[in-house]
Amino acid sequence: MGLDIGIEALTYLMFGSLIFFLLLGLPLAFVTGGLGVVFIFLCGDLKMVNMLPSRIFPFMTDYQLSAIPLFIFMANVLERAGMIEELFDVIYKIMGGLRGGLASAAVVASTIMAAMVGVIGASEVTMGIIALPAMLKRGYDQKLACGSILAGGTLGILIPPSILAILFAVIAQQSVGELFLGAVLPGLVLSGMYVIYITIRCYANPQLGPALPKEERITFREKLRLLQGIIAPILLIILVLGVIFTGVATPVEAAGIGTFGALVVCALSRKLTIQNIRQAALTTLRASTMVLWIMFGASIFVGFYILNGGQEFVVTTMMGTGFGPYGILLITNVLLIILGMFLDWVGILLLAVPIFVPMMISMTWGGLWGLPGVNPADVQLWFGVVYMVNMQMSFLSPPFGYALYYLKSVAPPNVTMGTIFKSSVPFMALQAVGLFFAIAFPWLCVWLPRAVYGH
Numbered sequence: 001m002g003l004d005i006g007i008e009a010l011t012y013l014m015f016g017s018l019i020f021f022l023l024l025g026l027p028l029a030f031v032t033g034g035l036g037v038v039f040i041f042l043c044g045d046l047k048m049v050n051m052l053p054s055r056i057f058p059f060m061t062d063y064q065l066s067a068i069p070l071f072i073f074m075a076n077v078l079e080r081a082g083m084i085e086e087l088f089d090v091i092y093k094i095m096g097g098l099r100g101g102l103a104s105a106a107v108v109a110s111t112i113m114a115a116m117v118g119v120i121g122a123s124e125v126t127m128g129i130i131a132l133p134a135m136l137k138r139g140y141d142q143k144l145a146c147g148s149i150l151a152g153g154t155l156g157i158l159i160p161p162s163i164l165a166i167l168f169a170v171i172a173q174q175s176v177g178e179l180f181l182g183a184v185l186p187g188l189v190l191s192g193m194y195v196i197y198i199t200i201r202c203y204a205n206p207q208l209g210p211a212l213p214k215e216e217r218i219t220f221r222e223k224l225r226l227l228q229g230i231i232a233p234i235l236l237i238i239l240v241l242g243v244i245f246t247g248v249a250t251p252v253e254a255a256g257i258g259t260f261g262a263l264v265v266c267a268l269s270r271k272l273t274i275q276n277i278r279q280a281a282l283t284t285l286r287a288s289t290m291v292l293w294i295m296f297g298a299s300i301f302v303g304f305y306i307l308n309g310g311q312e313f314v315v316t317t318m319m320g321t322g323f324g325p326y327g328i329l330l331i332t333n334v335l336l337i338i339l340g341m342f343l344d345w346v347g348i349l350l351l352a353v354p355i356f357v358p359m360m361i362s363m364t365w366g367g368l369w370g371l372p373g374v375n376p377a378d379v380q381l382w383f384g385v386v387y388m389v390n391m392q393m394s395f396l397s398p399p400f401g402y403a404l405y406y407l408k409s410v411a412p413p414n415v416t417m418g419t420i421f422k423s424s425v426p427f428m429a430l431q432a433v434g435l436f437f438a439i440a441f442p443w444l445c446v447w448l449p450r451a452v453y454g455h
Helices: 009-024 028-043 051-060 063-080 083-095 101-117 120-137 144-156 162-174 174-202 222-243 253-270 275-309 310-319 325-340 345-361 378-396 402-408 417-440 443-453
Strands: none
Touching: 009 051, 009 275, 009 310, 009 345, 028 275, 028 345, 028 443, 051 174, 063 083, 063 101, 063 162, 063 253, 063 275, 083 101, 083 120, 083 144, 083 222, 101 120, 101 144, 101 174, 101 222, 120 144, 120 402, 144 174, 144 378, 144 402, 162 174, 162 275, 162 310, 162 345, 162 378, 174 222, 174 378, 174 417, 174 443, 222 253, 275 310, 275 345, 310 325, 310 345, 325 345, 325 378, 325 417, 345 378, 378 417, 378 443, 417 443
16 A cells, blocks of 8 residues: 555645656656556555556547547648648749748648648748748838748647547547538637638738738739649548538548548649658658657556546536636636647646546636527537637747747748747737637527537
């Protein structure tokens, strides 16, 4: 029998140790897994030791997780095929005649890319290489240019086929297809808000984002001709999401179809070489194994905490604040935003979702200020989408928002880290508005899944 420690002291010890070792710069997967093992041996018993394989084995055999490496590989193949560069080129030539058109084009291209790739890193880095120099060359304000790329790139975590949605579905035992559908409207609303914000600011102050000179603009007929170049990737998106939403294929099967389609698109663009496939496979291997190792470590850490009454302690503490359901949801979202400043999205998912989802399901959501509430059967789906909208902010929140560093890694030397930090602030405010919409108007999250699946 291990040390007898109360749940309050155990909470401080476990999460205090977690923060301490993460601040030392140690990898999240090994910190969570290592601390989980240490606390099991210090405070647990032999039965808890058996938890180690029992927590990890279900992830190793979960069929739905097969979609993650397939979608990541699909994203990398499309990137190697040059589809992302071509996509931005087409959209910016179509929208370049508008003030702020290049920044808006970066957001629109990122929105379409989000439906292609499902991962943020590829979008941020590629758009940083292609779109940022194009905007700076034409006299765009640095903060507006950086902010549009940062905000557009984060849509990859929300718009299907989002890797976050797949992981959330596995952890929370939720339908992946429903989560994909639930995230579509909030993702499009946020994308539209970014474009509207950029357009208003540039028409109010043309110096922020001047329109392309008339000699660089193209005719309507030329715009139609340009669209032919992106027909293949658009058809691929429609095919992959279509077979999921219509129920013809599971997300894993759709990922397989998408991967094959990406290879065909790559072959049509004459980029299907052994070297490109090898690089795409290696990138997929690194990204997938990182996700899985974090899942193994965090599940041991959280599993031990829950077994010792951690979930009941968190729920009791939250309920003891005296706030209603929406007040507790506000606290939850603030906690998630704070976690996003220091942890990556996989770690937050594994640490927070097993504790927060049961708490959300246990409460009644009657609606804010007389607005329609959430049907008890839809609470898990609604919270899943709210959670995904929140996680976008974690990528932009200083000091450790991943998107900020992705962009800095490819930005010109004259674009400082301070400029990138400042550029994220107005778009984080827009994301907070989007988060409020998802909470106050739950039909944004549940209407489409219910319309398609009819229950």
